[in-house]
Amino acid sequence: MILHSPTERGTVIRRLKELGEEHGVSIASSGLVEPKGVDFAWLDHEDEWHGVQRKELKDFLASLDDGRLTKEVHQMNAHIRMPLIVLEGRIQVRDGKVMVARYTRDMTFSAFQRRLLTLAGRGILTLFASEAALTAETIMAYYLWSQSDKHTTAITRPKPQNDWGKPTNRDWQVYLLQGIDG
Numbered sequence: 001m002i003l004h005s006p007t008e009r010g011t012v013i014r015r016l017k018e019l020g021e022e023h024g025v026s027i028a029s030s031g032l033v034e035p036k037g038v039d040f041a042w043l044d045h046e047d048e049w050h051g052v053q054r055k056e057l058k059d060f061l062a063s064l065d066d067g068r069l070t071k072e073v074h075q076m077n078a079h080i081r082m083p084l085i086v087l088e089g090r091i092q093v094r095d096g097k098v099m100v101a102r103y104t105r106d107m108t109f110s111a112f113q114r115r116l117l118t119l120a121g122r123g124i125l126t127l128f129a130s131e132a133a134l135t136a137e138t139i140m141a142y143y144l145w146s147q148s149d150k151h152t153t154a155i156t157r158p159k160p161q162n163d164w165g166k167p168t169n170r171d172w173q174v175y176l177l178q179g180i181d182g
Contacts, residue, residue: 003030005039015136037075044146048081052139057089057100084125088135
């Protein structure tokens, strides 16, 4: 079950409920979510909390200055196993400055990237979604990922293959030798 903040409404919730029906996942409003610093939260297969803070880019930039993000980062780090911020919208850079929805921020792109790296250094992952429906897709993907205990991307090598179907002895020999350091 994915819980969402009572203040979350609109396209994200509608699309998330559609995805929930497709995947057999219930979506419900709960006051348990906001004290964890996120807008969406759930328990994984080990009963640990995972969560997503949804931020429109313009709101993200404002929250850097008004202290909301600092508060939310502390809450996420205290309660969430692998916190994720989904930045929603399209970012552009004009004359070296970050521009979001016709709003130019007096921040260089390099400074913006450094802020994201600071979040990463504090254990907060950041992903981008260009629109609300894709934010919902990202939340569902993260939920489904968190329910598995087996994650092997970039950890295990694929088995040997060749263009003719079944790998030959030579294919297996090359596979073995490629696994030896040096």
